Amino acid sequence: MSWKPRFLFLLVTSVPAFTGYPVNLSHVEVIAGVTYAWALYFLIANTCILMVMGKQFYTNAAAISAMITMPVVFVGSTVSYLIFLSGLGYELGQSAYSSHYVSLCISMLTVIPLAVSIVGVLPFQSFEQNLLRNQNGVSKLEKFFLMFLRVFNHILYFVIPSILEIIREEGQYRRSAGSSLTSAPELSLHGKVKRTKQKLIRLIRDMIQLGVEGICASIQYIPIWAVEISQLPDKSRKI
Amino acid sequence: MRSEPSEVKQLVNVGIIAAFATLAFVGTIVIRIPIPATGGYFNLGDTFVMAAGLLYGPLIGGLVGFIGPALADAIGFPQFILATAVVKGVEGTVIGLIGGKTKGSSLVRPVSALSAGIVILVGGYFVFEAIIYPLLAKFVPFFGVTDAKAAMAEVIPNLLQGIVSAVIAFGIWRVFSKKVEM
Numbered sequence: 001m002s003w004k005p006r007f008l009f010l011l012v013t014s015v016p017a018f019t020g021y022p023v024n025l026s027h028v029e030v031i032a033g034v035t036y037a038w039a040l041y042f043l044i045a046n047t048c049i050l051m052v053m054g055k056q057f058y059t060n061a062a063a064i065s066a067m068i069t070m071p072v073v074f075v076g077s078t079v080s081y082l083i084f085l086s087g088l089g090y091e092l093g094q095s096a097y098s099s100h101y102v103s104l105c106i107s108m109l110t111v112i113p114l115a116v117s118i119v120g121v122l123p124f125q126s127f128e129q130n131l132l133r134n135q136n137g138v139s140k141l142e143k144f145f146l147m148f149l150r151v152f153n154h155i156l157y158f159v160i161p162s163i164l165e166i167i168r169e170e171g172q173y174r175r176s177a178g179s180s181l182t183s184a185p186e187l188s189l190h191g192k193v194k195r196t197k198q199k200l201i202r203l204i205r206d207m208i209q210l211g212v213e214g215i216c217a218s219i220q221y222i223p224i225w226a227v228e229i230s231q232l233p234d235k236s237r238k239i
Numbered sequence: 240m241r242s243e244p245s246e247v248k249q250l251v252n253v254g255i256i257a258a259f260a261t262l263a264f265v266g267t268i269v270i271r272i273p274i275p276a277t278g279g280y281f282n283l284g285d286t287f288v289m290a291a292g293l294l295y296g297p298l299i300g301g302l303v304g305f306i307g308p309a310l311a312d313a314i315g316f317p318q319f320i321l322a323t324a325v326v327k328g329v330e331g332t333v334i335g336l337i338g339g340k341t342k343g344s345s346l347v348r349p350v351s352a353l354s355a356g357i358v359i360l361v362g363g364y365f366v367f368e369a370i371i372y373p374l375l376a377k378f379v380p381f382f383g384v385t386d387a388k389a390a391m392a393e394v395i396p397n398l399l400q401g402i403v404s405a406v407i408a409f410g411i412w413r414v415f416s417k418k419v420e421m
Contacts, residue, residue: 018317020381068268068314115314140246144253151257160265208410211286214262215411222254223247230246 006052006121013048014114016041017107033099034106042110049117057120058113065112069105077101124149137235146229151222159217163210255295256302263287263307263327268314281396284308288327289356289408292334293341293349294415300339304331318384322372326363330356341416349412357401364397365390 016023026037050058080097131138131146138146187195267284284307292300304327312320338352368390376383 018313020318024380111317112314143246143250147250147253148257151254152261155258155261155265204406204410207283207286207407208414211290211407211411212414215258215287215290215415218258218262219255222251222258226247226250226254229250 003121003123007118009048009052010114010118010121013045014111014118017045017111017114031102033102038103038106038110042106045110045114049113053117053120057117061113061116061120064116065109068112069108072108073101073105076104124153132232137233139235142235143229143232146232147222147225150225150229151218154221155218159214162217163214166213167210252295252299255291256299256306259287259291259295259299259303260307260310263291263303264311267308267311281400282308282311283400283404283407284311285327285330285356285360285400285404286407286411288331289334289353289404290411292331292356293338293352293408293412295335296339297332297335300331300335301328302331304328318381321382322364322367326360326367329363330359333359341412349409353405353409357398357405360401361394361397365394368393 015021023035023037023041026035028036030036030039046058046062049061053061077098128146128149131142263284263286265284266287267282270281270283287307288300288304291303305324308327309320309324312323334352334356336352337355338349341348368385369387372382372385373387
């Protein structure tokens with residue numbers, strides 16, 4: 001099957017996820033936070049993705065969804081529980097909010113695989129190839145689209161994986177370097193405050209470094225690509 | 240065939256918008272801490288919107304804010320796309336207008352720009368969640384996710400998000416604005 005009917009099918013399937021119709025109209029719950037409509041839609045959407053994209057793609061999409069959803073759900077519930085314990089808010093207790101996280105979990109596990117599949121079904125590489133091979137020339141808008149596509153693919157497939165690898169390696173180094181400090185004597189309150197302050201400064205410094213690395217790696221080829229794309233024959237011009 | 244320099248420049252700008260919008264998208268989806276009162280979430284995607292405004296000016300800052308974080312909202316939080324696109328678009332534009340392409344060592348403009356960005360982030364979401372969304376919800380139930388009380392609960396997380404993002408964006412700006420001596 002070509003990408004067009006698959007794209008259309010996934011787009012139609014995702015309408016309830018992105019508009020709330022008609023799934024948000026039903027309020028009868030299977031468990032607290034999950035209505036029958038959402039439970040059914042979750043099953044239908046995931047089955048559709050499995051059918052349209054195949055087992056291999058579905059497995060990857062489900063893994064990505066779980067990786068994004070689980071921290072959101074667990075960190076969110078932990079934060080709201082801590083706020084409740086500290087007396088800063090959420091006076092009704094965690095039980096009043098736990099259904100929100102169950103609902104969030106089911107909606108994210110439906111929406112994320114759909115979004116990943118819609119992006120995954122688009123043949124970006126052949127879009128680029130078709131534009132480059134076009135005998136009639138390329139319009140200005142198509143050139144902009146080509147540039148956007150190249151940068152987006154470059155960041156998603158090259159920049160992010162290499163940055164994640166750097167984080168992993170630096171984390172390993174820090175863990176091994178930090179293990180020698182675990183036997184340090186107990187610190188006074190002043191010492192603990194100083195160490196926390198240093199940790200916070202280091203965290204901010206690391207995040208700035210990560211941001212700079214990400215920007216540099218993302219924009220480094222843009223001038224070359226701009227010259228290359230601009231030299232494609234214009235649609236209006238005769239060669 | 241020779242290409243016009245202005246076309247190359249336009250393509251470079253499109254590339255920069257794409258790069259920062261993608262980074263803002265990734266920054267928004269990687270760190271997500273939900274705020275149960277509103278169904279919204281804390282994230283650090285603003286860093287790249289603010290940095291784009293400071294480094295490249297209002298047009299690029301505004302477009303990055305309009306595209307990147309809104310795309311991230313499409314994954315899991317579609318009801319916030321409208322508010323995010325408008326608030327972060329305005330945020331990037333204003334930061335670019337006040338502190339964009341600042342030369343020299345003066346910190347007044349970048350700091351004022353980032354402060355204005357934080358105010359727009361916090362105030363903008365508050366206006367959307369307390370006034371605009373409840374109004375829209377009367378006609379489209381899809382927007383019925385917040386009210387004034389929930390909007391109040393999101394002020395502190397949004398303020399924190401704005402401050403943390405501004406600190407990182409300021410650091411990024413400092414690195415790129417320093418002259419390299421050979």
